[in-house]
Amino acid sequence: MEIKYSKKKQEIRKDAFLDFVGQARQFIDAKSNTLLAVGIAVCLVVAGFGVYRYVSKTGEVQAKDAFGKAMVSYINGDDRNAVEGFKNVVDNHKNSPQAVYSAYILGNIMLRQEKIDEAVQWFKSAVSASPKTGFVGADAYEGLAACYDAKGNREEALDCLKKALADSRIRYRFPSLAWKAALVSKELGRDEDAKRYCQQIVADTISQAAAYRQKAENFIVEIDAPRSN
Numbered sequence: 001m002e003i004k005y006s007k008k009k010q011e012i013r014k015d016a017f018l019d020f021v022g023q024a025r026q027f028i029d030a031k032s033n034t035l036l037a038v039g040i041a042v043c044l045v046v047a048g049f050g051v052y053r054y055v056s057k058t059g060e061v062q063a064k065d066a067f068g069k070a071m072v073s074y075i076n077g078d079d080r081n082a083v084e085g086f087k088n089v090v091d092n093h094k095n096s097p098q099a100v101y102s103a104y105i106l107g108n109i110m111l112r113q114e115k116i117d118e119a120v121q122w123f124k125s126a127v128s129a130s131p132k133t134g135f136v137g138a139d140a141y142e143g144l145a146a147c148y149d150a151k152g153n154r155e156e157a158l159d160c161l162k163k164a165l166a167d168s169r170i171r172y173r174f175p176s177l178a179w180k181a182a183l184v185s186k187e188l189g190r191d192e193d194a195k196r197y198c199q200q201i202v203a204d205t206i207s208q209a210a211a212y213r214q215k216a217e218n219f220i221v222e223i224d225a226p227r228s229n
Helices: 002-012 016-030 033-047 058-075 079-092 097-112 116-126 136-150 154-166 168-187 191-203 207-228
Strands: none
Touching: 058 079, 058 097, 079 097, 097 116, 097 136, 116 136, 136 154, 136 168, 154 168, 168 191, 168 207, 191 207
16 A cells, blocks of 8 residues: 555656656657757747747747757756846846746756645746746646645645646646546545545546546545445
8 A cells, every 4th residue: 555655655746847858858868969959949840939929029038048958958958057047037027927837947946856845836936827927827736735845734735736736727737637636635544535636537528538547446445345335
């Protein structure tokens, strides 16, 4: 049981975008340096940042350039320069979408380094209702949930997951978020809530739900098992 729940705890802290970036970094390491620019471009496009939409003004061009340089460092595995670069974007381009993107990635870096309090502050800075920030402004709540769970504050974690679930910008993440909410609810002893989240996953028709449907069904059986004994 301890091993099973340890794996589930890892799922609560898993982030789809950072998994993608990690894969990009591994790909770049395995290939020649000439593929670096291509890897970065693919990362940005697939992740949905939309950095190049907002480059009509000088300030936005500078924000894009600063963010791009930080991304080069990050994807190339140079966390020290990446952190400096992202902080520079946040400090000098506060009202740009790139500042939100930078804060979001900084939050994930600090979370990975187990600097939880710093991660919380960066994720809070990344929370944004602006449509220009795309999914990042909403997914920052998922990062906050991981931080609060790591601190043992599961009420706060669940509250952040609920906010993320309610944001239409990350509708495609609903199965993953609902699964995490189910795990946290179970840890809080709220079996009915955990079961309800699992039932929503099972009933969800979007393609992303397929990866979680069987786990949700098994979790429902696990929750109901004590009652049948």
